[in-house]
Amino acid sequence: MPTSNDIPDVLDRREGPHGEVVLRRHGERLEIIANGCFLMDTSDGRSERRLVDAALEALTGRTRPDVLIGGLGVGFSLAHAAADTRWGGITVVERESAIVEWHLGGPLSEISDRALADPRTRIVEADLVAYVNETSDTYDALCLDIDNGPDWTVTEGNGNLYREAGLASCARVLRPGGVLAVWSAQASPEFEETLRNAGFQQVRTEEIPVARGVPDVVHLGIRPG
Template identity: 80%
Template sequence: MPHPYDTDETPVVLDRREGPHGEVVLRRHGELLQIISNGCFLMDTSDGRSERLLVQAASDALDGRPDPSVLIGGLGVGFSLAHAAADPRWGRITVVERERAVIDWHLDGPLSALSADALADPRTRIVEADLVAHVNETSDTYDALCLDIDNGPAWTVTDDNGSLYSTSGLTSCARVLKPGGVLAVWSAEPSPEFEGTLRNAGFRQVRTEEVPVARGVPDVVHLAIGPG
């Protein structure tokens, strides 16, 4: 979720929807497409390095496991999905997205330019669901779980997402991971407290990778190996 570019152009709203968690807006700002939720800037198409790192770091941590499956939490502007689909090593790619508007913007809207090939990949499946509910209810298991539904564990888009980063929420995440599976969590800032929560939930080999940004603190990806 990189910061928007500075530009003198006025943002143009392309679509505005009322979703289950409030208003979501897709707008064009210069050459960028931006997603806004309840007036809060979430992400744009300016960079994508940290979103790609989210998936790449998870893949690298699996250390050559054959045909691994990945669950990506959050479709966003599609960088994470596109990066996963461009890698033939992934055997199954599932994306959980709770906002119907975001899915539509990818299927037949302006964001399809970024994700059309990935969505056409037979390995890809889009699930319209709340991620917190999905990890609590699904019977599927995955080799990797990549979370990018918030601006970080301490900066959630909606209050009900906060439970996902608690010890109990991370225990639910661990439940959908296969033995030795990896959890990768995107954040707009480092969080030593979250690293401690990961360890308290039984995760091992907890570490953080940074992605420098143009200004401010770096984006990070928290990585951990599931218990068991």
């Protein structure tokens, strides 16, 4: 017989331009569900933090590099970036206004409060696919975590981002020698090849052990100088 901890408690449910997003509490962890698809929770976070660290480590000889984080999520990547004084500007693009609100005084503020108060932090409410096509801003690093990986997107339109044309848009917002870091729930050799075909160099995949299931990974590539 299920206990109360086995049944998630829905804290908020919103309908937006991209469908339904839900925030729920399941025991001690908070979970984000998009269109019925589990996105992430607050149970671990080591791979989201590693996404940011791997990007910084791939940048050599830069002082106070600027980072663009694609997807606010539960806030692990933002909080980790803001806790590191080596980063310069920290811009987060999030298309779901509900998620932003859950951080601004909502249940997820316990993770992101300090980061959001950091003067380096800027939140942009926009679709990342459109943003990388339209913005005139450029960055030293793009940390991409808006899906469960290149092969498991939250919405169909996101799939274009992981093809050569979409990766060209990612390269467009990167300064020469900038790094693209892509979070994924599983490795994708096909995506590695697409990164190379799109002109990225030093392409590699790093595995991150997690508490449950197969390792998460970060795919990395450098825009040529």
